[in-house]
Amino acid sequence: RKEVEQDPGPFNVPEGATVAFNCTYSNSASQSFFWYRQDCRKEPKLLMSVYSSGNEDGRFTAQLNRASQYISLLIRDSKLSDSATYLCVVNRANTGNQFYFGTGTSLTVIP
Amino acid sequence: ETGVTQTPRHLVMGMTNKKSLKCEQHLGHNAMYWYKQSAKKPLELMFVYNFKEQTENNSVPSRFSPECPNSSHLFLHLHTLQPEDSALYLCASSQDGVTQYFGPGTRLTVL
Numbered sequence: 001r002k003e004v005e006q007d008p009g010p011f012n013v014p015e016g017a018t019v020a021f022n023c024t025y026s027n028s029a030s031q032s033f034f035w036y037r038q039d040c041r042k043e044p045k046l047l048m049s050v051y052s053s054g055n056e057d058g059r060f061t062a063q064l065n066r067a068s069q070y071i072s073l074l075i076r077d078s079k080l081s082d083s084a085t086y087l088c089v090v091n092r093a094n095t096g097n098q099f100y101f102g103t104g105t106s107l108t109v110i111p
Numbered sequence: 112e113t114g115v116t117q118t119p120r121h122l123v124m125g126m127t128n129k130k131s132l133k134c135e136q137h138l139g140h141n142a143m144y145w146y147k148q149s150a151k152k153p154l155e156l157m158f159v160y161n162f163k164e165q166t167e168n169n170s171v172p173s174r175f176s177p178e179c180p181n182s183s184h185l186f187l188h189l190h191t192l193q194p195e196d197s198a199l200y201l202c203a204s205s206q207d208g209v210t211q212y213f214g215p216g217t218r219l220t221v222l
Contacts, residue, residue, distance in 0.1 A: 032209065
């Protein structure tokens with residue numbers, strides 16, 4: 001079983017729509033959780049960390065459900081510039097700082 | 112953003128060549144990573160170094176040889192590569208596994 005699983009999409013949504021991405025992780029010892037964004041032919045960049053209580057950054061909201069080993073990302077009022085691949089990432093404390101990446105979910109926001 | 116730099120940004124090499132990729136991080140982090148990203152595939156972890164010591168070698172062929180002379184510099188020495196090794200090679204750093212920052216990558220083409 002993969003460490004991190006995501007629906008690869010693609011998600012094609014109109015501007016202004018709300019879109020949600022889901023991610024599951026297999027190891028209950030996972031400790032830190034992140035969403036990264038990767039634009040075409042560029043490196044991944046941290047979008048936001050995900051905290052147990054859930055956190056919001058502008059139009060972006062991240063949720064963590066440890067019991068279900070599930071992470072989500074909600075994007076409200078989608079902009080054209082949100083088009084990218086969104087990577088779910090987890091880290092376990094006992095793996096020497098090793099990060100586990102999902103395959104990414106592709107989002108295209110359409111005018 | 113110059114936290115993690117990589118050179119060269121693009122590299123074309125023949126199968127008999129020897130070349131090296133360089134990564135430098137200016138963030139004072141204690142862990143550095145090499146990843147491979149092939150077209151339409153997820154990030155594949157290759158090597159992890161913590162405090163200059165290699166802590167992970169993810170079954171990488173010996174034609175890839177990492178070197179970490181200090182906690183700020185990481186090299187990936189390449190020799191007798193195959194065309195299927197063509198990919199984007201990404202370097203990253205982190206501090207205690209909190210957040211990972213990526214360099215811009217080296218786009219490698221093996222002829």
